Amino acid sequence: MGKLERLAINDEGFIFDPETGNSYTVNKTGLFIIKFLKEGKSEEEIVKALSEKFDVSEEDARRDLVDFMEQLRLYGLLEGENV
Amino acid sequence: MYRVAVSGINAVDNPGPGVGIAKGLKGGSLEVSIYGLAYDAMEPGIYMKWLFEKSFIMPYPSAGEEPFIERLLYIKSNYGLDAVIPALDAELPLFIKSSSLLESYGVKTFLPTEEQFKLRGKDHLPEIAERIEVKVPETRIVTSYEELSKAVEELGFPVMIKGIFYKAYKAFNISQATSYFNSIVAEWGYPIIVQQVVTGEEMNVVGVGDGEGGHFGLVGIKKLWITSLGKIWTGVTVRNEELLSATERFVSEFKWRGAFEFECIVSNRDIYLIEVNPRFPAWVYFATGVGVNLPDRLLKAALGLEPERDWDYPAGKLYVRFTDDFVTDMSEFQRVVTRGEN
Numbered sequence: 001m002g003k004l005e006r007l008a009i010n011d012e013g014f015i016f017d018p019e020t021g022n023s024y025t026v027n028k029t030g031l032f033i034i035k036f037l038k039e040g041k042s043e044e045e046i047v048k049a050l051s052e053k054f055d056v057s058e059e060d061a062r063r064d065l066v067d068f069m070e071q072l073r074l075y076g077l078l079e080g081e082n083v
Numbered sequence: 084m085y086r087v088a089v090s091g092i093n094a095v096d097n098p099g100p101g102v103g104i105a106k107g108l109k110g111g112s113l114e115v116s117i118y119g120l121a122y123d124a125m126e127p128g129i130y131m132k133w134l135f136e137k138s139f140i141m142p143y144p145s146a147g148e149e150p151f152i153e154r155l156l157y158i159k160s161n162y163g164l165d166a167v168i169p170a171l172d173a174e175l176p177l178f179i180k181s182s183s184l185l186e187s188y189g190v191k192t193f194l195p196t197e198e199q200f201k202l203r204g205k206d207h208l209p210e211i212a213e214r215i216e217v218k219v220p221e222t223r224i225v226t227s228y229e230e231l232s233k234a235v236e237e238l239g240f241p242v243m244i245k246g247i248f249y250k251a252y253k254a255f256n257i258s259q260a261t262s263y264f265n266s267i268v269a270e271w272g273y274p275i276i277v278q279q280v281v282t283g284e285e286m287n288v289v290g291v292g293d294g295e296g297g298h299f300g301l302v303g304i305k306k307l308w309i310t311s312l313g314k315i316w317t318g319v320t321v322r323n324e325e326l327l328s329a330t331e332r333f334v335s336e337f338k339w340r341g342a343f344e345f346e347c348i349v350s351n352r353d354i355y356l357i358e359v360n361p362r363f364p365a366w367v368y369f370a371t372g373v374g375v376n377l378p379d380r381l382l383k384a385a386l387g388l389e390p391e392r393d394w395d396y397p398a399g400k401l402y403v404r405f406t407d408d409f410v411t412d413m414s415e416f417q418r419v420v421t422r423g424e425n
Contacts, residue, residue: 008399018398020284021305021321076351
């Protein structure tokens, strides 16, 4: 089971890692992305979904997604190349 | 009704485990009457009558075995005593040495062996780590300034400067390292441990080994908030499989008997062993609170009853310690001072 699958995430964007005891908060966009990542969606699928949901260009959505995923990796919440 | 004595009832800024143990015993499945063993009339547990029915001032273990055992036998003959759960490092050697004698008088304990107790010295950590296949921060044992400067040169700053049993400081340069070295030597003597700083999550496991390689439950936690003395005030349960299986390997490899606290730093998949304590930690009530009543199980093991072994606790339970106060009569204090018991 991957790291993301183990995270306990509530609808308000509170994330608890049961392995390390660390907790995080994410905004609506972050929560949206994490839910897609947990479902194993590809980067392209998430970019499309973000662009539709938040009415931004795919280019902007991709930049934000890459940035956010880099942060997740930094915190050890995303292992390797998830998508 | 079982009569059990518990020590470490100093619920102060550096809290002992006694109050947490007593709370566990009260909430357990056995009917108990708990006695507090104290070393000072000011230990708050003495006045917590809702936990400790009676309390007794004990002679210091350093005064020798005889007065200590005599005091326990006085309690036994006057008030009845079925078991003792000692909770302080300084008492343990005496209790371990006298456990058969106490047993012959009908006072039960469930303690580590002398060899197991010795493992608490940080100079034994590399040996434990090797046998249970975990890592240990790179370590040098030093007894002089010369060795100290050689060690820090090899390890590079920052380093941890530690006593064998107590105190740990992080030093960022040679003058800090030397000053911590001096302060630990002045208080606790030689040798001094110089250790590489490992970054990761500090996690602890509390458990009770059955003495045959199994255990009566483990609970893993992470300290979220500690005081300036390093004492946990807020924590959360974690389920880290690497950590829990390393702890199980420790219990089975050393056939650990009795309570213990296993302190580690977890860095990704690596477990670094930091310390093993041969007794309950002060936060032991956390285990009771998540359904693994270790003090109750340890008492059962001491009494020769079969303790539960389930330990499927949930991750994400929060531990909150707080300070509290109450008012009692001066006469309570007077009795402790004049009679040595109350």
